[in-house]
Amino acid sequence: MASPVKEELVMSIVIHGHGGEDYSTSLSEKHLEYSKNNVRGFNLGCVPGFLTWESIQEKIDLPFLYKMFDENRDSNTSSIMKEFIKYRKPMYQDFLKTIRKEKDFQPIEKGLECASGVITYLSNKTFEFSRMGRFVDNGIYVLDIRSKITYSDGSIRYVPFTTIDPDFKFNLINYRHLRFVLDLLDKHDVLREAKSILGFSKDDPLPEIHLNQLYDFFELIDVKFVNVFDYTCRYCEIPSALSQQIYNEEQKYAEKPDAFGRKSKRRVKKRKRSRRR
Numbered sequence: 089m090a091s092p093v094k095e096e097l098v099m100s101i102v103i104h105g106h107g108g109e110d111y112s113t114s115l116s117e118k119h120l121e122y123s124k125n126n127v128r129g130f131n132l133g134c135v136p137g138f139l140t141w142e143s144i145q146e147k148i149d150l151p152f153l154y155k156m157f158d159e160n161r162d163s164n165t166s167s168i169m170k171e172f173i174k175y176r177k178p179m180y181q182d183f184l185k186t187i188r189k190e191k192d193f194q195p196i197e198k199g200l201e202c203a204s205g206v207i208t209y210l211s212n213k214t215f216e217f218s219r220m221g222r223f224v225d226n227g228i229y230v231l232d233i234r235s236k237i238t239y240s241d242g243s244i245r246y247v248p249f250t251t252i253d254p255d256f257k258f259n260l261i262n263y264r265h266l267r268f269v270l271d272l273l274d275k276h277d278v279l280r281e282a283k284s285i286l287g288f289s290k291d292d293p294l295p296e297i298h299l300n301q302l303y304d305f306f307e308l309i310d311v312k313f314v315n316v317f318d319y320t321c322r323y324c325e326i327p328s329a330l331s332q333q334i335y336n337e338e339q340k341y342a343e344k345p346d347a348f349g350r351k352s353k354r355r356v357k358k359r360k361r362s363r364r365r
Contacts, residue, residue: 090239096312097249097273098165100157100231101260102150105223106216107320111136111334115212119303124341127303129207129316130169132180135196136334137326141189145179146319150229153317154254157232161248165234165315166344172317173205180204195328196335207318208338213299215320217261227259228297230269236313249273260286260305261294275309282308313344 115123133140153172160168181200184190193200217226233249250272252258259265263283270276285304287294306314326334 090241090243092237093240094238096236096238097310098232098234098236098246098313098315099306099311100165100168100233100315100317102153102229102231102317102319103215103227104146104150104229104319105226106218107140107213107318108216108323109136109209109211109213111211111324111326111330113212114210115300119212119300120210122303122307123209125345126312127209127314127316128166128169128344129209129318130173130205131207131318131320131322132176132204133322134205134207134335135193135202135331136322136338137324137328137331138192138321139323140319140321141184141187145183147225149176149317149319150257151254153231154252157252158254161234162246164236164244164246165232165313169206169315169317177204196332202335206339206342207322208341209299210334210338213320213322214296215299216296217294219293227261227293228302230258230260231315231317233272259293261297263288263291263293270309273309278308 114120131140132146156168156172157165181190181203184193184200184203190200193202196202215228217223219226230252232252235247235249237245237247239245258269260269266282266286266288267276267279270279270282275282282305285301285308287297287301
């Protein structure tokens, strides 16, 4: 009988806020390797340098994603993200057409097909969070935490590490919520270091955070793999040719070498939703 030989944590998060990337400099070597091999990203704009346009569907997506992960608690997370993109891509593309923004993608190979897809962070990114008006729900929400268990015969199994209550919505820019997440992971002993890494000076919500800070936080709490559903812009004024070049480079790492559980055979349950906005 096969016995477990390795257990690794997989965390999935959603980021709502404002975003900007500095494509003139690369992430550090350590962060870059983590990004290429251990982080799977989704972004609505997807193409480097592009804005993400607000739609009411974004607020519908968060409970929808909680439901998707809950209904597929023992599956690999790669298939969950792929199924979500399959559902989300045509909706966002239709939305871009209604606001006449599809022309922004004309200089890019494959055009509008690039919108709403997988990304790989190769440069640092700043996430900013407003708490005013319609932005009151900005933050970094923990969707799911599960263990990836590898057995001596090479088989892989996924086990929910904990149950995430979607009504509570753990938001990592909130100090009290950070404490709850660390308690769930039995990592309360690193609270002071986590608070320092993420940039909490008081107990107030974080106004901003950088991608490299998030990577350091994941390393601190022993999160091996991360799925990021990033609803922020990838904005930076760069020529379309450079956007294409960076996009092509990012897509080389779209499929992770470990695949976050390629050997798991379980199919993801498909959910039907109305295409309202």
